[in-house]
Amino acid sequence: MKLSKHDIGGELLSILTKGMYGDPKDALREYVQNGIDAGGNELFIRIRSTDISIIDNGNGMDGAKMRDAIRVGISNKNPKRSVGFMGIGIYSAFHLCDTLTIYSKVKNKNPNRLSFDFGSMRAMLDSQKEARIVSTRINQQIDLLTLLERNIEFVELQEEDYPKIGTRVELSGIENNFFKSLSKFEEVSEYLESVVPLPFSSDFSYGDTISKAIEAMCKKHDAVYKTISLTLDINGFEKPLFRPYKDQDFKPKRSLPPIFHEMKSHEGFLGLAWGCLNADRATISNGKVRGFIIKKHGFTIGERKDLLPYFGRATYFNRYVGEFIVVHPKLLPNGPRTDFEYSSLRTTFYAEVISAAVKFNNYANNYQETEKAEKDLSELIDYYNEVNNQLGFFEKNGDKLLEYHKNLTDLYDAFKSKVEKGRIIDKNKKSIADEILLKTKKLISEVRGFIDIKEGSKKTPKKTKEKAASSYVKPIVSSTSTTPKNLPDLLIMTGIEFSQEVRSVLELIDEKFLQGNSKSKEEYLNLLLELRNDIESIFES
Amino acid sequence: MIKAASGFNPHLRKQVVRSLWCKPHLKILHELVKKKLIYIGLPDIQALDIKEWLDYIEKVFAFQCSIYNGQTIEVKILEEYLKKLELTNKIKSSVVYIGWMEDIVLGKISENGYQFNQSDFFKIYNLDFCNNLRTPREIFNSKGKRIEVIHKLDLIDKLLKHQSEQEDKGANFIMYLTVNANTFESDDNASIKTKEIRKYLKKIDAIRKPEVKAIRQIKAHGFYHIVRCFNDNGFHAELLPPVFYHGSLYPNKEKSFKPEHHRMMTFTILGTKIKKDESSFVQDAEVFLNQQFIFANDTSISCYNDAYINEQVYNADVIELLKNSHTYNNLWT
Numbered sequence: 001m002k003l004s005k006h007d008i009g010g011e012l013l014s015i016l017t018k019g020m021y022g023d024p025k026d027a028l029r030e031y032v033q034n035g036i037d038a039g040g041n042e043l044f045i046r047i048r049s050t051d052i053s054i055i056d057n058g059n060g061m062d063g064a065k066m067r068d069a070i071r072v073g074i075s076n077k078n079p080k081r082s083v084g085f086m087g088i089g090i091y092s093a094f095h096l097c098d099t100l101t102i103y104s105k106v107k108n109k110n111p112n113r114l115s116f117d118f119g120s121m122r123a124m125l126d127s128q129k130e131a132r133i134v135s136t137r138i139n140q141q142i143d144l145l146t147l148l149e150r151n152i153e154f155v156e157l158q159e160e161d162y163p164k165i166g167t168r169v170e171l172s173g174i175e176n177n178f179f180k181s182l183s184k185f186e187e188v189s190e191y192l193e194s195v196v197p198l199p200f201s202s203d204f205s206y207g208d209t210i211s212k213a214i215e216a217m218c219k220k221h222d223a224v225y226k227t228i229s230l231t232l233d234i235n236g237f238e239k240p241l242f243r244p245y246k247d248q249d250f251k252p253k254r255s256l257p258p259i260f261h262e263m264k265s266h267e268g269f270l271g272l273a274w275g276c277l278n279a280d281r282a283t284i285s286n287g288k289v290r291g292f293i294i295k296k297h298g299f300t301i302g303e304r305k306d307l308l309p310y311f312g313r314a315t316y317f318n319r320y321v322g323e324f325i326v327v328h329p330k331l332l333p334n335g336p337r338t339d340f341e342y343s344s345l346r347t348t349f350y351a352e353v354i355s356a357a358v359k360f361n362n363y364a365n366n367y368q369e370t371e372k373a374e375k376d377l378s379e380l381i382d383y384y385n386e387v388n389n390q391l392g393f394f395e396k397n398g399d400k401l402l403e404y405h406k407n408l409t410d411l412y413d414a415f416k417s418k419v420e421k422g423r424i425i426d427k428n429k430k431s432i433a434d435e436i437l438l439k440t441k442k443l444i445s446e447v448r449g450f451i452d453i454k455e456g457s458k459k460t461p462k463k464t465k466e467k468a469a470s471s472y473v474k475p476i477v478s479s480t481s482t483t484p485k486n487l488p489d490l491l492i493m494t495g496i497e498f499s500q501e502v503r504s505v506l507e508l509i510d511e512k513f514l515q516g517n518s519k520s521k522e523e524y525l526n527l528l529l530e531l532r533n534d535i536e537s538i539f540e541s
Numbered sequence: 542m543i544k545a546a547s548g549f550n551p552h553l554r555k556q557v558v559r560s561l562w563c564k565p566h567l568k569i570l571h572e573l574v575k576k577k578l579i580y581i582g583l584p585d586i587q588a589l590d591i592k593e594w595l596d597y598i599e600k601v602f603a604f605q606c607s608i609y610n611g612q613t614i615e616v617k618i619l620e621e622y623l624k625k626l627e628l629t630n631k632i633k634s635s636v637v638y639i640g641w642m643e644d645i646v647l648g649k650i651s652e653n654g655y656q657f658n659q660s661d662f663f664k665i666y667n668l669d670f671c672n673n674l675r676t677p678r679e680i681f682n683s684k685g686k687r688i689e690v691i692h693k694l695d696l697i698d699k700l701l702k703h704q705s706e707q708e709d710k711g712a713n714f715i716m717y718l719t720v721n722a723n724t725f726e727s728d729d730n731a732s733i734k735t736k737e738i739r740k741y742l743k744k745i746d747a748i749r750k751p752e753v754k755a756i757r758q759i760k761a762h763g764f765y766h767i768v769r770c771f772n773d774n775g776f777h778a779e780l781l782p783p784v785f786y787h788g789s790l791y792p793n794k795e796k797s798f799k800p801e802h803h804r805m806m807t808f809t810i811l812g813t814k815i816k817k818d819e820s821s822f823v824q825d826a827e828v829f830l831n832q833q834f835i836f837a838n839d840t841s842i843s844c845y846n847d848a849y850i851n852e853q854v855y856n857a858d859v860i861e862l863l864k865n866s867h868t869y870n871n872l873w874t
């Protein structure tokens with residue numbers, strides 16, 4: 001069937017660009033992408049009330065390349081190296097500005113200028129629509145080719161008109177509402193930081209480690225991975241932009257070291273995922289970086305929440321900050337950059353996302369269990385110290401002995417099981433754990449011995465003078481209400497009664513001689529215990 | 542010819558100041574910091590200062606009124622010129638704030654929708670005022686009620702406050718401050734706390750010719766207030782001898798509207814950020830006040846003195862004056 005130019009209407013351009021670039025900031029991303037595809041590694045975005053410029057230091061376009069850039073839906077770009085390949089990005093500002101002007105220069109050639117009068121194109125299409133509303137007669141509608149021919153101008157420039165190698169894209173006649181949105185530095189920088197392939201900020205301690213790991217793995221698989229330097233200048237306020245991750249997003253101070261997952265398929269290396277887990281068992285407070293995101297050639301595909309279903313549980317997902325870096329040339333993003341185009345490779349990729357998610361979840365789970373086990377170790381040490389220090393006081397108190405026995409046994413059993421499951425990873429802590437388990441076991445038998453005596457089945461066991469666990473594990477001193485607080489308290493516990501005056505004197509002696517001669521609270525308590533034993537010996541004799 | 546926004550037509554003496562006085566300084570500063578400089582100022586729509594100093598400028602922050610004395614100013618000329626400089630790779634970027642510099646720097650949105658939000662350490666300030674440092678400007682709210690009266694000094698104070706918040710390794714800059722020196726409008730001698738300056742003001746009080754006295758009063762008051770403003774915002778200040786020149790013609794009301802040249806004075810301040818635990822540099826006021834002015838005629842600059850005033854003569858070598866300064870020798874190099 002023979003077709004003519006009238007079979008493709010000019011309206012197609014408006015429909016396509018409106019559908020693909022819903023956010024005016026998307027146009028910035030598209031032109032940045034073109035700059036990178038042209039070999040640029042230093043880009044500058046300058047936003048003013050009347051115009052926006054995106055300037056790159058790439059290889060530039062000569063006349064022939066500029067002519068090719070006009071084409072709609074045709075691209076010479078290699079998807080292995082370029083993110084743009086649809087041949088539509090140049091029109092991404094169709095609804096954003098009145099004029100798009102591109103200045104470009106390649107080495108050893110004169111520069112050129114290409115201008116698109118989008119304002120006029122839109123006016124032509126609008127008047128056509130108006131005519132259709134008021135008249136029932138169907139007029140000949142403007143075809144795409146004519147629309148472009150009438151509104152695109154190509155001019156050869158002199159060297160001095162644009163002497164710098166590279167390309168400058170200028171959007172002028174920005175619609176006021178768009179300018180309002182594009183003049184907010186924080187909003188625009190946040191957008192660009194999350195969609196453009198930027199380096200890590202020095203505010204993120206593991207940025208360098210992650211970059212090196214990505215580069216090494218991509219190099220190993222002969223894959224392309226690069227970041228660019230991008231500076232944003234809005235109305236004179238200028239800052240270089242970086243990936244949005246910062247140590248302050250994590251608690252207490254920074255994340256745990258990153259973990260990596262290599263993604264492979266039957267068609268080769270897909271890319272790799274990295275994730276940094278919060279050191280605290282808590283959600284990452286900054287919702288904008290929480291979770292994982294997909295990056296293709298550094299450009300964002302979809303949103304972070306899109307990957308949550310592959311992780312199953314939001315708990316661990318939300319404690320991570322991470323990226324899935326995709327480099328496979330056949331995994332192509334769809335038009336609106338919300339996902340990859342459907343293909344068998346896409347299916348494989350998502351299977352790999354699930355594998356990575358399992359790895360990240362397991363790591364988070366193990367870390368959480370380890371952290372919990374370490375907390376339990378600390379609790380066991382505390383309780384061991386308390387019982388070990390006070391057992392002498394309560395060896396005749398049946399209720400107390402039973403309480404000690406039960407609590408110690410419960411803590412011992414629970415903690416032993418965790419140690420056996422390998423939850424204590426740190427070598428030093430493991431050795432402390434083994435030792436405290438041994439000592440706790442002994443203490444349990446000792447308490448049991450006292451209970452048996454109380455029940456009349458055994459002779460008095462000799463109280464083992466156990467070295468306080470606190471001397472080789474973290475020094476924790478029990479502060480429960482059953483501990484004698486001071487000398488008068490101790491005497492009351494041993495059954496000695498005295499008047500308020502004597503109490504005051506005893507408090508003075510306690511303060512001056514007992515506390516005054518103790519280097520720590522622990523030593524003070526031990527002194528009290530010794531004193532109590534001595535007093536009891538006097539009574540027994 | 543399009544009338545300049547400052548109200549003065551461009552003239553030779555001003556150009557002499559730009560090229561023979563300021564430009565050599567900027568060349569030295571440029572060589573010292575090893576990069577092009579960031580400019581902020583009131584370049585006028587003809588941007589003659591920017592044109593003159595282009596070799597040393599990387600970025601331009603320009604302020605321009607859209608209406609002056611009831612006359613519409615073609616700001617577009619300035620915008621297009623700066624844009625052309627960007628395209629031709631002469632400068633990296635520029636921004637034109639449309640409106641009164643005082644209003645915008647003190648927080649008002651410019652007519653073209655920009656808020657002054659500094660992220661750079663400015664290296665060249667060219668504040669070409671058409672009036673005095675103490676000339677008041679009234680700020681009105683949207684209902685026409687006067688909410689504030691501000692002076693040029695308040696503007697400088699705010700600019701330096703912004704500047705003090707910026708990071709810069711070298712942290713040095715030059716400020717050119719040009720004021721009208723036809724008459725000295727303030728007689729607020731009581732505000733001067735420095736003994737040497739009070740003594741000087743007393744000494745010059747005997748001068749009978751008002752215009753001869755006025756430039757010296759402006760010099761003394763300017764020195765006092767500028768230094769204080771710099772120090773208050775964490776900057777050392779050292780003033781090079783002020784440049785005195787005759788500007789454009791105007792009808793002098795006091796002399797039966799006889800046409801006369803405006804008398805203009807340009808202060809040159811070498812600014813440096815005061816480091817932690819460092820005291821601010823104290824320039825010898827007596828030396829500064831008792832030396833002759835720099836005078837710009839149509840072709841050159843030289844030392845200037847009114848015939849009957851006894852003032853210190855020195856070599857009016859621009860480079861030497863800068864390179865012999867305390868700032869250059871002790872703070873910049």
